[in-house]
Amino acid sequence: MTEPLFLADAYRRDAKARVCAHTAEGGIVLDQSLFYATSGGQPGDSGQLTWAGGTLPIATAVKADHGAIALVPGGASELPPIGAEVTQQIDWDRRFTHMRVHTALHLLSVAIPLPVTGGSISAGKGRLDFDMPEAVVDRDALEASLRTLVARDLPVSEAWITDAELAAQPELIKTMSVAPPRGAGRVRLVRIGQGSDQVDLQPCGGTHVRTTAEIGKLRIGKMEKKGRQNRRIYLHIDD
Helix, strand or coil: CCEEHHHHCCCCCEEEEEEEEECCCCCEEECEECCCCCECCECCCCEEEEECCEEEEEEEEEECHHHCEEEEECCCCCCCCCCCEEEEEECHHHHHHHHHHHHHHHHHHHHCCCCEEEEEEECCEEEEEEECCCCCCCHHHHHHHHHHHHHCCCEEEEEEEEHHHHHCCHHHCCECCCCCCCCCCEEEEEEECCHHHCCEEEECCCCCCCEHHHHCEEEEEEEEEECCCEEEEEEEEEC
16 A cells, blocks of 8 residues: 555655555555545646656556556566665646646635536646536636635635534535545545634545635636536636
């Protein structure tokens, strides 16, 4: 099992690790990973590994068997040997953009309190699909509501509950298409705001900014009908 360093500190940019295994597909498994593994609509991190005598670009990271994270090389190159100590460096600009978009999408689910049927994150933009039979969203009002939430500089934090506690609070689960990870005995919750200022609390294993103010400028993009009941709303982050 790979220790997910990104959960402990999403702002950490480099770290030491040791190579535990190579996958059949040519991936590298480390004992601890700064690289977020593709899941929940969020892409895996890119970056590089360096070790005595070698450097290897990493294109992405994916989940592997038994809780491991496999780093996918960005091209044909010699892999660091099993047992080698390596230094991980993530592409910070890309990661931070994903963090801003991901937190902004949580706010979008606050501004539109309807079940989420899908979503994705990419560099500078993301989208959510809502179970929304009728298109009743006022674009300008939605954008203004999101900008107000960002400007409130609400803290973003985490908490952990047991699988049983989550089962007893099904209202915490907003996303219909992606089930929260279970089986480890506990589930991570991401909270936006605190106390009477709390605006959101939902299961999530992704990386987020520390406060909503770090999201920066955002705007609503296309709003599309996707099927009889689904509406897709795009959100863009501007530098």
